[in-house]
Amino acid sequence: MQRKSFGSMSCPIARSLERVGEWWNILILRDAFAGLSRFDEFQKSLGIAPTMLTRRLNGLVEAGLLERHPYSERPLRHEYRLTERGVDFQPVLLAMLAWGNRHFAPEGESIMIVDRKTRERATPVLVDRASGRPLIGPDYVVVAGPAATEAGRQRIPPGGRSLDPARRSGASA
């Protein structure tokens, strides 16, 4: 699986995209989280061509998001399970779910997250684990890390770049 590479490879987002950038990959992961694990389960669920599914599955295995586990010898058959790296991808999926629900669900939500007991709807927000404060707001900033390139470093203003939409020129009143 030959990987596409972008100009700004030093960016972790670009690096992530190299692994999950293809259209199907994210949907396969979504289904893996839904508990699917066998080739034909994915195929039925996604309506994807088998040859494509093979390629995407192999890609995800190579990228370390999925693991093959044999469940039958003779003939050798395996199921695809999320690795820890794959499981870690869940926040991205949930963030996309929330965004899709918010902006592209004209007829209402088709999937939602609720409290297990009270059944109340949850609204996903990203916060800092330690402090519990929302990341998107005035309290946090993006800064260059130890592995940043000089070019990357220069794109970030001194003091860091705000994550607050209100401080973005053009956004909001």
Added chain:
Amino acid sequence: MQRKSFGSMSCPIARSLERVGEWWNILILRDAFAGLSRFDEFQKSLGIAPTMLTRRLNGLVEAGLLERHPYSERPLRHEYRLTERGVDFQPVLLAMLAWGNRHFAPEGESIMIVDRKTRERATPVLVDRASGRPLIGPDYVVVAGPAATEAGRQRIPPGGRSLDPARRSGASA
């Protein structure tokens, strides 16, 4: 911009992918969050072919994530600004950033989020806005929403599907 469509269109994740699925789109959004707004800023930053950039920019405008604002008449020139829908996409970007940092940063992080004052590193976690409890854990489940199709509904176990990695077969001890 003719949109690709997937089998399971009822899923909000699939719907999101229709808008931002292309490789460049996410990187363009990332740069937009970094404050870039002019054609040539994007081009320099991304190293993308101008013709491609035009296409992607148009796509993002059509999808409602970016807005054109004229900053010069004669000749007419516009800059591209994030709409509210675009700004709302930030959690997805940050989740990808965190995932990329965690799993694909062998030489250390190149970009990180820190507390504006204390300069301490933040770790992004997804929580419910109302309760503050982490979504990925035992407290929350995924259920079918009002707009779910019958097929989608049947894929979710009664009571909802857990988001807890520990309850996933095969993951962790």
Added chain:
DNA sequence: CAGTATCCTGTCCGATACTG
């Protein structure tokens, strides 16, 4: 500077057919 026009290549992806 902010694009458009044109051409070309790679590959994503589906359709179909085949195999242990």
Added chain:
DNA sequence: CAGTATCGGACAGGATACTG
């Protein structure tokens, strides 16, 4: 059931050249 083999189309994306 879980894939592999092969074919072909559509388009993402790059390179180059051009325009107001």
